[in-house]
Amino acid sequence: MNAEIIAVGTEILLGDIMNTHAQFLAKELAALGFDLHFQSVVGDNRERLVSSLKESLDRSDIVILTGGLGPTNDDLTKETACELLGENMELNQEALDRIRRYFSRRGQEMPENNIKQAMLPPGCTVFFNDYGTAPGAAIEKNGKCVILLPGPPRELIPMFQEQVRPYLQKFSNSNILSHTLTAFGIGESAIAEKLGRILENPNPTVALYAKDGEVQIRVTAKAATAELADGIIMPMIQEITHRLGDYIYGVDAPNIHSVVIGLLREQRMMIATAESCTGGMLSQKLTEITGASEVFEFGVASYSNRIKEKILGIPKEIIDRCGAVSSEVAMLMAIGAQREGNADIGVGITGIAGPGGGTAENPVGRVYVGVTYKNKYWVEKLTIGHGASDERDYIRKIATMHALNMVRLILEGSPRAVEALAPIPEIPAIAPLGRNGVAFSGEVNPEKAGAGEMTFVSADKELAAEVSPDGTAAVKRPWYQRLAMYIFPWKGDSAQEIIRKIIFLIALITLIGSSIYILDYLKAQVQIDSVFKETLSLYDREPTEEELANLPDGYLKKFAALYNQNQEIKGWITIPNSRVNFPVMQTDNNDYYLDHSFNRTSNRYGAPFVDWRCTVGANGQLSTNTIIYGHNGSGGKVFCDVKNYANLSFYKGSPTITFDTVYEESQWKVFGVILTNGSPDGGYFFQYHNFINAESDEHFEWFIRQIERRTLINTTVDVLPTDQLLTLSTCSKKSDLDDGRLVVFARKVRPGESASVDVRNATVNQNPLYPLSWYKQHNKTAPDFPNDPDPSGGDNTITPAPGDNTTSTYSRPDNTTSSRRPDDPIRPSSSRVSSSGTSSTGSTSSGGASSGGVTSGGVSSGGTVSGGTSSGATSGGTSSGNTSSGDASSGATASNDTSSSGTSSTASENESSKPDASSAASTPSETPTPEPEPTE
Structure with missing residues (x-):
């Protein structure tokens, strides 16, 4: 409407x-x-x-x-x-x-x-x-x-x-649902700075509303059902709470005093108050809440110094020396309230609320709030308002809220409170605190305070001599020698003592090694968080004139600061309701950003990066399929949240992805999510990472069919051969696959098309196609799809892999090879011509004759070659889907091949390397063979 x-x-x-x-x-x-x-x-x-x-x-x-x-x-x-x-x-x-x-x-x-x-x-x-x-x-x-x-x-x-x-x-x-977070102690502008582009999020929306002393942050989502809307809101609430920390005192909380009463009741603690300038407002706020009598029994309005002295026990000389409005008196008011109320927490408030009474030292609006917790105290000095005579009620209200917030932070164990709390100093003529922090009210005779005092010997005071076995005084050894004698086997040690020391040393070495690993892991987390925070600030801020001057033609202005730091920036990716909000890089070495951050420092998490073969150009010049890889790091690092697309509820909350290249802003509609293997080792191998540019409409449609067979989520998004695709690839460590990949496919929103997606009819695919090893592990049979060869003639035909013992390697652009780490993204590459003795899968072969070797995948007859060419002489069978090159090989046959014109004479020699026959026959699944080597 x-x-x-x-x-x-x-x-x-x-x-x-x-x-x-x-x-x-x-x-x-x-x-x-x-x-x-x-x-x-x-x-x-x-x-x-x-x-x-x-x-x-x-x-x-x-x-x-x-x-x-x-x-x-x-x-x-x-x-x-x-x-x-x-x-x-x-x-x-x-x-x-x-x-x-x-x-x-x-x-x-x-x-x-x-x-x-x-x-x-x-x-x-x-x-x-x-x-x-x-x-x-x-x-x-x-x-x-x-x-x-x-x-x-x-x-x-x-x-x-x-x-x-x-x-x-x-x-x-739509169903509209809202949740409100409330923050205290931080201004609206500071919150806006911390939240950044979150405030521009379309769904859920985030809006700030400033009230007296606090800021409300309302998160609103619209969805088909209230449950879905709530699912959209919750990740945003978590992100806001993460950014604002303990400034947030509650979600949908009516007020701060209800939160404090709730915490006191949960922890079975009592609170007592002593108020001067607030005149009982703190007590009033506490007693407004049902159940306050369980935690609040004592409150006194101590306007006059006489009440401070007589009821709270504050020495007159301290009031005379420091003044009634001082940090010392605020602390003693809290101590007195805690003692008289026999409470766990005491609160003292003293100040000048106006309209008169202010001085140069203590102007109107100067307030001291003291809180005692067991045997520790915390005092805050506040300056509230602008000294105007009509702000009396405002000053009293804000002082009361500050006191409540300090109590909240203590009860929640906030680092701010832990750091601020200090031991109560010894004050003569005032009742000391008991061992539980509660002072006893009986009179104390200062002269007897030292009775029964104990003398402690410092830990670094050593005895002058040790006793030798014969009872004589031995010469005292240096401390480091005694330490070595305790840790390492020593001359004269018994066998039992030697065993103890060896076990201790093993445990110590293990502890040190584990500590180093943990520290390195934590260091990497801190480093990557710092880098992402820095890049986000560069992305959010306005570029300088110098940065704009260095920006290449056609680049979007918002990338100027990032480009000035790293010219390999290619875009920025954001997934709603997730922590994916990162720069995307591209270099000619796909290994580099696996373990390097945006600022080129080494880091185990790396950075999201575009396959080096993909084109990211001006005026919408993109490859048919732009592939972005990223590690699945813990704690929301890099592509951790991409794995959530395996859940229908997450897809419904985030059906679109924003991937802005350096040249244009674009949104992409997710149409498929698959679970596959990253190498042939796990069975069949669908080489989604080698689909960069479609060679024809038939080639494009074939690729979409492969995704549709495997997708975990059935979406309503249509895909046309004219569409541009986006692929997000990350490792899947909980997928029952040794080298699993979670891959998300999206297509670009077309010109004039709405970016919204109707997710109401999206469903879970009850029988998607998984890699062969998954069916073996779960003892299940794959869905029966017809054989569907790659029309481009590449090596993505649907045929069984050579076997589970295939060695998986990848080739770097410098032509060196290396084994893939299990958690790495696939090292994408393209086929290149191989000659003189090197096997190159899916490429033209030359140089040698193949004898007795049949490539995997199907029935061959009459020497016809399907999907590849062979320049060597072939004997005993024909090639389907792949070609063999290099030196003559004999006795090396792939699984499940039959021939109507002759079967390989050595087909039985590698029977043990075949996939299960029944599974292979009914599973037209992933593409065979190791990855092809890259083209420079």
């Missing part, structure tokens, strides 16, 4: 005040799924307002008018809207009663002209105003809806959040 906003008010039109709520409403409407095409501002003029409203109703389903609902004659919004819609107005008694109560709470009589604000059309939906006098209303007429809202943001925003938003959800086709 289309929605529109009209702001009414001459003061907005003239620029006297800002139209601050327009941005708020625009974000809210977008989150609810409404299309907002127009916004306008109209002065307090009836004719112009009628004209604007008529035009809006002609083109929009919902029109929201803000402002012009006051009690004066020039407040015409409601009257004009009702007149245009043909609605009369009558007195709404409940609205009038609320307006009267608003004035009564302020000790004022309601002026007669405010009755006008209670005049509303009968049958409308009324939105009552808890923050002012003007109620809002929604009028539905002739399939249109006009919503009237007050102009002041402090009235409009809570009215919309609490009443209008639920009302509008009935017009939305």
Whole structure:
């Protein structure tokens, strides 16, 4: 549905005040799924307002008018809207009663002209105003809806959040769900900086709302069901919590004091309070919550110094010397409250709330908050407000919230609290704390305080001599010699002692080795986190003029800072509802970014990178299939979250991927997710990584069929031969495969096509095609698909592999070979001509004759070669799908070959290397042979 906003008010039109709520409403409407095409501002003029409203109703389903609902004659919004819609107005008694109560709470009589604000059309939906006098209303007429809202943001925003938003959800086709995180101790601008582009996320949306002393972060998602919407929201909440840490005090928490009461009840702790400038507000907040009596028994308002001295036991000389408003007195107030209340936690608040009483040293708004926890204390010095005389209530409220937040951080074991808490110093003439941190209230005689004192000998004080076996004093050995005698076998040790020391040494070496490994692992995590944070800041910030000057033609401006750091940057990839938000690199060596970060430092996690054979050019010049590899690192590193696409719920929450190349911004629709093996060792081998450019429409369609047979998720996304593809490849360590790969396929959103995907009909594929080893392990039979050879004549034909004993190697661009690590992405490569004794799979062969060797894959007759060529003489069979080259070979036959014109004379010699015959016959699965070597 289309929605529109009209702001009414001459003061907005003239620029006297800002139209601050327009941005708020625009974000809210977008989150609810409404299309907002127009916004306008109209002065307090009836004719112009009628004209604007008529035009809006002609083109929009919902029109929201803000402002012009006051009690004066020039407040015409409601009257004009009702007149245009043909609605009369009558007195709404409940609205009038609320307006009267608003004035009564302020000790004022309601002026007669405010009755006008209670005049509303009968049958409308009324939105009552808890923050002012003007109620809002929604009028539905002739399939249109006009919503009237007050102009002041402090009235409009809570009215919309609490009443209008639920009302509008009935017009939305989607289920809308929101969760709200609340942060304390950090400003709105600082949160916006930490969240960065999260605030631009389309679904779920993230919006910030600043309130007194805290900021609410609302995460809203829309989906087919509330359950799916919740599944979309939860990863975003986790990411926000990760970025903001202990500034977040709760999710959907009504307030901070309810959180503190809940923590106290969970941990069975008591709290006691002593308040000066807040005048009992902290006690009031605590007792508002049901169950507070279980954790709160003692609270005192200690405005006067007499109460501080007599009840809390603060020495008069300390008050005289330090002042009643000081960190020392705040600490002693907390100690006194903790003692008198026999509590685990004590809170003391002292300060100057105003309007008077401020000094140069302690101005209005200066507050000290002290908290004691067992036998430790923490004092915070606050400066609240700007010293204005009308901020007294604000100062008291913020001081109270700070105290509650300090208690929360202590109860949650926050590192900030652990670092801030210090041992309570010894203070004469005040009751000491007991061993549990609770002071005993009996009188203490300072003169007897030293009775029973114990003398401790420092650990580094050694005895002057050791006793030798004969009872005489032995010469004292240096400490390092004694340590060596304790650890290493020594002359005179018994056999039992030697065995003990050997076992100890083995354990010590193991511990040291493990510690080094763990430290190296943690170091790599810290390094990669630092690099990703640095690259994200480069990506988010505005580039300098110098950086823009060095940027190649056609590059997008947002890549300037990244290009200035590393010219091998090729794009940026983001997956919604995941931690995938990284730069994408490309170099002519596919090994390099397996273990190097964006800044070219060595790191086990590496960085996502494009296959070196793929084209990433200007004006949309991309290969048919752009392949991006990335490690599946723990803790959200690199492509860790890509594996979540194996779950239907994650796909439904993230059906599109954003991959912006350095030349253009693009979105991609996911259409397939497969589990396959990275080498022939695991059975059949589908070489998805060798499909770079389609040679024909038939070749493209063949590739899509292979994905459709294997996909774990059946999507509704269509794919055409004219589409450009994106492939994300990462290792899958929990796939029951020794060298497993989780591969995600997507296609580029076409020009003029919507990027949204209808995921309602997406389902789990109940019988996808897996590699042969998976069926062997699970003792299952693969689905029976017809043989489907690669029409390009490459080595991706659907035939059985040579056997599970095939050695898998990959070739680097420098023509050296190396074994693949099990967790590496596939080393992609392309075929090259091989000569004089080297076997090259899927390439033209030359140089030798093949005797008695039949390549895998099928029935051959009459010497016909399918899918390859052979320049050597062939004997005993023919080649199907692959060719053999190099030196003459005999007795080397591939599995499952038969020949109508003659069977290889040595076919039985390698019977043990064949896959299971029944499985092979019914499993037209992965492509055979090791990877082809790369072309320079």
